[in-house]
Amino acid sequence: MSSAVIGQDSQNHQSNQPSQGAQKPPTSAGWPLWEVFVRSSRGLSHVHAGSLHAPDAEMAVRNARDLYTRRNEGVSLWVVRSTDITTSDPDAKDMMFESPQGKDYRHATYYKESEGVKHL
Amino acid sequence: MAEQKSSGGHLAAVRTPEDIAGQRRFEAIIADDSRIEPRDWMPEAYRKSLTRQMSQHAHSEIIGMQPEANWITRAPSLKRKAILMAKVQDEAGHGLYLYSATETLGTDRDTLNNQLLTGRAKYSSIFNYPARTWADMGAIGWLVDGAAIANQVPLCRASYGPYGRAMVRICKEESFHQRQGFEILLELSRGTEAQRKMAQDAINRFYAPALMMFGPSDQDSPNSQQSMAWNIKRFSNDDLRQRFVGMIVEQVKVLGLSLPDPDLRYDEESGQWLHMDLDWDEFKRVVSGGGPCNSQRLARRREAHEDGAWVREAAAAFARKQQNEKNQHDQKAEVA
Numbered sequence: 001m002s003s004a005v006i007g008q009d010s011q012n013h014q015s016n017q018p019s020q021g022a023q024k025p026p027t028s029a030g031w032p033l034w035e036v037f038v039r040s041s042r043g044l045s046h047v048h049a050g051s052l053h054a055p056d057a058e059m060a061v062r063n064a065r066d067l068y069t070r071r072n073e074g075v076s077l078w079v080v081r082s083t084d085i086t087t088s089d090p091d092a093k094d095m096m097f098e099s100p101q102g103k104d105y106r107h108a109t110y111y112k113e114s115e116g117v118k119h120l
Numbered sequence: 121m122a123e124q125k126s127s128g129g130h131l132a133a134v135r136t137p138e139d140i141a142g143q144r145r146f147e148a149i150i151a152d153d154s155r156i157e158p159r160d161w162m163p164e165a166y167r168k169s170l171t172r173q174m175s176q177h178a179h180s181e182i183i184g185m186q187p188e189a190n191w192i193t194r195a196p197s198l199k200r201k202a203i204l205m206a207k208v209q210d211e212a213g214h215g216l217y218l219y220s221a222t223e224t225l226g227t228d229r230d231t232l233n234n235q236l237l238t239g240r241a242k243y244s245s246i247f248n249y250p251a252r253t254w255a256d257m258g259a260i261g262w263l264v265d266g267a268a269i270a271n272q273v274p275l276c277r278a279s280y281g282p283y284g285r286a287m288v289r290i291c292k293e294e295s296f297h298q299r300q301g302f303e304i305l306l307e308l309s310r311g312t313e314a315q316r317k318m319a320q321d322a323i324n325r326f327y328a329p330a331l332m333m334f335g336p337s338d339q340d341s342p343n344s345q346q347s348m349a350w351n352i353k354r355f356s357n358d359d360l361r362q363r364f365v366g367m368i369v370e371q372v373k374v375l376g377l378s379l380p381d382p383d384l385r386y387d388e389e390s391g392q393w394l395h396m397d398l399d400w401d402e403f404k405r406v407v408s409g410g411g412p413c414n415s416q417r418l419a420r421r422r423e424a425h426e427d428g429a430w431v432r433e434a435a436a437a438f439a440r441k442q443q444n445e446k447n448q449h450d451q452k453a454e455v456a
Contacts, residue, residue, distance in 0.1 A: 030436045033223070050286070051220045053229060055432075056439035067213055070206075071293075090159040091138075 033082040034060040036067070038074035046078050054079075150351055155281040158224040166350055169343065170280050171225045173352070178218035179236045180244035183417050185211045187251035187260060196254060204257065207297055214290045221282035237422050245403055246329050248411030255308055255315075255322035261301015263323070263330035263368065269294045270364040271334060279351035302371065309375045316377070323372070324380040331395065332403045334361040340400070365393040 031053040037046035049068045054060035060079040068074065088096050104110045114120055142161025149156055156162055185208045192208065195201040219229055235241035246264050251257065272294065275287040308319035335341055335357040347353040355363075365384070372379055383396040405411065 031432070050217055050289075051223070052216065055435040056442060059435060059439075066209075067216055070209065070213065087159075090157070 031055050034064070034079045035082050035085060036060075036064040037078040037080070038064075038068055039076035039078075040074055042075060046076065049073075051082060150279060153279075153351060155284065156279055157281045165346075167225050169347065169350070170283065170352065171222055171227055173343075173347075174218055174222040174225070174283055175227070175232050175235065176242050176244075178215045178222060178232065179241050180247065181211050181215035181218060182236065183243045183247045183421060185215075186417055186420055187247060187249075187413075188257060190251060191254065191257050194254070195257070203300055207261075207300065210293050210297065214293070217286040217289055218283075221286040224282045233425070237418075237425060239409070239418055242407055244333060245407040245411060246333050247417060248406050248413045249325070249329055250413050252325075253318050253322060255305065255318040256326070258301050258304030258308065258319060259322035259326040261297050261299075262305055262371070263301075263326045264333070265294055265297040265301060266368065267330045267333040267364055269298060270360050270367070274354035274360075275352075277351075277354060283352075302375075305375055305377070309377055319375070320377050323377055327380050328396075328398055329406075331361055331365070332398050332400075334358075334364070336400060336403070361395075362392050365395050369393065 032055075033051055034054055034057075035051050036049045038049045039046045049064075052060065052063050052067055054063045057079060061077055064077050064079055069077070100106065138161070143163065146156065146160065146162055146166075149160070156166075188204055188211070189208050192201055192204050195204050219232055222232060223229055232241075236243070246267075251260060269291060272287055272291050276284055276291060278284045278287065305319045305323070308315040335344075338344060338356045338358045341357055344353060344356060348356070369379065369384070381396045383394060385394055386392075387394050406414070409415075
């Protein structure tokens, strides 16, 4: 795991300047950046919709309602401070996600001998 | 951020192994027509070009609220007022989606906002024309939002992930804007002679500026080629303009009105719509500050920003107060 604490979509410079470590995420008039997640209907997960600036969590939820759910796009909202999200390191992506490759026996389609057998 | 970028530029000249590997990955992703995400390595020029395009786009949405907000109190019915308010609220939303997306490239919101307020940033020239009559709300919705949609639909596939995602959201909402504009004109076109005249007059004034929204002709558009090589733009300015003219030429028939273009004709041979020459000197003048409403639009934007200062400060103070109270509460709990 990367130790860099960053927003979902809100930081990028680490990869260009790895030696500098985590940078402060952008702020607006002292208002921190929040990532917004919307559950579009019951039974579905919250999905990242975008980000916004707000002074506190409560205002972030209100702003998220105005900004991301003007047309019944959601039944529930989550907001998370961008700085509170830890992500995997994009530069180590290959190493990080390498192990499932070559392990196609984890998929049902790997097993060919049983083809044609019903309800299997 | 600006300083970091220039130091990044110096680093790029040295070409670290990370840069070389990054460049290779970047090119492979573009060749694959896949998406670049915020934390991927990207060429400084790509970052810069996107930041410019996306922030100009965001500024246009924000300034674009003004010609229509101007008509909310005078819209002819309560329903029309409600519709117009919803539309202006959408424009604000579009600006905010795009600012958020731009911030992922490393320029913070205050910097972007200041570029607009100090007049250093450009925005779409179309919003520097006045909205004189109620019919202008129709022409703006039909022609201006229509041109914007023609431009923006291909941007949903822009190579930069956050930009494409913002555009998907925006395009969904823009189609309501265009339809409501068209219906304003349709209603006027079925009205009295004076109303028909008003609708035609609005089309006459917005036709050429709307066509210019696609930007200069391909040979005079320095950024276009690079932008297409990076899969940010998918079609040239002229191609998009052609396509748009082909659509409105049919739509205007439904209105029973006409497009103010004596040269307009379909060229069978090339399969293209030929339109009149556009006044690119006017375009340059308007986009760089010399349009009928530039100073008014910026002054209004600054005023709104300054008038909102106390709200921003109060909200920040309240958030600090709450945080302090929470900290004290937590401390007490620890002691106990």
